[in-house]
Amino acid sequence: MKTQISTSLSTFLALGVFLLLSSCFDTDKKESKKETQIEEQKTVYASDVIPFFDQWKLILGDGSNAGIATDFENKDFFYTTNDSAGNWVVFKAPNGGDTHGTSNNTRTELAQTKKWFPKTANDKLTATLKVMNVSATGDARVAASHAVVVGQIHSADKHENEPLKIFYKKYPGQTKGSVFWHYEINTAGDDNSGRWDYSSAVWGNDFSVVGTDENTYPEEPKDGIALGEEFSYEIEVKDGIMSLTFISEGHETKTFTKNLIESEYTTKADIPEQTQKLFVPIGQDGVERKAAYTGEGCFFKLGAYNQTNGKSPETNKNWCSGAETHGGDIKKQYADGNYAEVWFKTGSISVSDAAVSNDGYFAKND
Structure with missing residues (x-):
């Protein structure tokens, strides 16, 4: 027991x-x-992926200024995602909605908080990215249709023109799109209405290759870049010379240089044939001041500056796309592909000691 x-x-x-x-x-x-x-x-923030956000202020696709974007996200316009290649920062902008400053176009874009002067500059911006979407609609005759700007140099002074814009553009139904860059003249005199851009092809076509009518597209570029295909750019400005390098696996590396302090467009006879075709017929036939961007503070921009908008092509046959905007309804635009979306994997910036505050630009454009 x-x-x-x-x-x-x-x-x-x-x-x-x-x-x-x-x-x-x-x-x-x-x-x-x-x-x-x-x-x-x-949350994985953009500043965790590309840790340089103390150098920039962020403009969102609804026209608002989000300021320094450290530990910040907005699920409509600016957030992170990941795929087999790692983490990416997503910039997204609809065709229509509230815009920033005097632009007709929406943007989700970083603007450098310091400005530098081309003549004394020693400044550099690099980025690795892929474009995931451009507008599904737009007039094929309008050069800006189906395009997005993914990097810029912008002037903060006087006319506030743009010595550099890097574009990606792809027509609906085509696999490959084009990468090209623009130089905009810094117009002589006080009247800036005659300003124009000159476009240089990187891979594919330049800005001037457009459709023959509203819904007829030019031939797909054989050496173009597909949506979702990664490429990189490097912009360096030193002693007045802008140097550009473009790299993408499986494509020829391309390099360009442009003098930013001495113009080659000071007389009407200097206006290139491409410009005579695109801009002169709509009254943009100005000349550039001899010193170009000398003495003007410039700054870098990076993101998704959507070039497709809902304005009538009758207003401007180069920049007004007549695309679908659903009256500015963002959800409807996102649902049927009427937006621009760009993913950035890496980015770096070096700023010379001579750079100064760019607060004046933001004060004017908030």
Whole structure:
């Protein structure tokens, strides 16, 4: 009898210890699982992916200025995502909505908080990116249709013109699009209405290759870049010379240089044939001041500056696309492809000691 009681007591004690240990183990598992879920829910911010956001202010696709975008996201316009290549920063802008400053186009774009002067500059911007979407609609005769600007140099002074815009453009139904860059003249005199751009092809076509009518597209470029295909650019301005390098796996590396402090367009006779075809017929036939961008503060921009808008082509046959905007309804535009979306994987900026605050530009454009 004593043996049976002793055995039962031993069994009871062993069972109690087992249950206690099991409970502790289950508690540890639950705590571990809870910690894992919290870790998984932690937001990865753009500033975690590309840690240079103290150098920029962010403009969103609704026209608002988000300021310094450290530890910031906006699920409509600016957030992070990931794929097999790692984390990316997403910039998204609809065809129609509130715009920033005097532009007709929406943008989700970073603007450098310091400005530098081309003659004394030693400044550089690099980026690796892929364009994921351009507008599904737009007039094929309008050069800006189905395009997005992914990098810029902008002037903060006087006319506030743009010595550099880097474009990606792809027509609907085609696999490959074009990468090209623009130089905009810094117009002589006080009247800036005659300003114009000159476009240079990188891969594919330049800005001037357009459709023959509203819905007829030019031939797809054989050496173009597809949506989702990665490419990189490097912009360096040193002692007045802008140097550009474009790299993409499977494509020829392209380099260009442009003098930013001495113009080659100071007379009407200097206006290139491309400009005579695109801009002169709509009254943009100005000349550039001899010193070009000398003495003007310039700054870098990076993101998705959507070039497709809903304005009538009758207003301007180069820049007004007549695209679908659903009256500015963002959800409807995103649902049927009427937006620009660009993913950036890396970026770097070097700023010379001579750079100064760019607060004046933001004060004018907020």
